[in-house]
Amino acid sequence: MSRSREEVEATLQIAKLNVQDLRTTAQCLAFSNTFTSGDYCLMELDETLCKEIESGGSLVIRGDKADHAVLCSPDKTYDLKIADTSNLLLFIPDCKTPDQLPCDQASLSVCLCEIAGFSNHYWELRRCRPKLKKLKKLLLENPYDGPENEQDKSQDIVLYTTEDLLSQIQASSLELMDHLKVIHACQISGFWRLLDFDYEMKLLSHITQLMDSSHGHSAAYH
């Protein structure tokens, strides 16, 4: 499948188009031998996400069967929605714009461009809030109440590392880490834990006692 210069010029003549008005490279488009719509899908990005991909970074789609899927960059979360278009979208790998073509050739040159695929819908991204309610719920399954109580717990309890949390929560890494700070979670032996309320109060009172006793020494010197 190819077209010669003569064939292209003949078509122009039949179409009553003047070769003089045109740039000197014609691109003949043809459907590739593997042309389908099934293999490719289009996802709309923004400048930041585009740069992330170009610099070798990655984005992650997160979701359960019951959730709406989200797309996470290192620091943001986006809702993923399918948008239909009434137009036909063709993907042409080597097609050039007018500015990319040489403009000073004497006669018409013809180059063949393959159309790789097509689509009539694409994925749209809309910035959204990360879904963080689940985080506190997961960490409250096994609050930490002192090293002595850790041994007593049965073998079946589930504890979560950062990676475990990222595979359960629809949020970006940065948003997850920020929220762990907000809910005062601590990392103990590599696992994120919330302190049991009574234990936290016990710790606070130990600390304040320590502070009082050291202040007590300095007060004696006034």
Place this chain on the structure above:
Amino acid sequence: MVQIVVSSSRDGDPGEWMLMELQGEIEARREDGLTGKLMGDLHYTKERVSLLIIGHHILYGKTARLEKPFAVLVKTSNVHQEEAEQTAVETKYIVTALIKKKIIFKTRPKPIITNVPRKV
């Protein structure tokens, strides 16, 4: 919950493809599919107007930069054999190319009239 990674392949920078936006549909002349067939000739005028000759029609359009670039994704699935006969399927989307510009044809196609019979 599933985590599906979207990234470009290990070979580096994804290439840049062009998008062409057409109204309506394209059909093969005979109903034997489009694969491997020629579609049409794309020309640019000296004023950068895009011209597409498909069959008996000419379409006029223009090139434009996309406000929101597109990523062209290809889905791949790898089956991992894990311990205790469990297999895990790892699905990934590879960014094959990015699309930052398009040629859009919005006007109605102009028919090419040939063999106009001469008046006797």
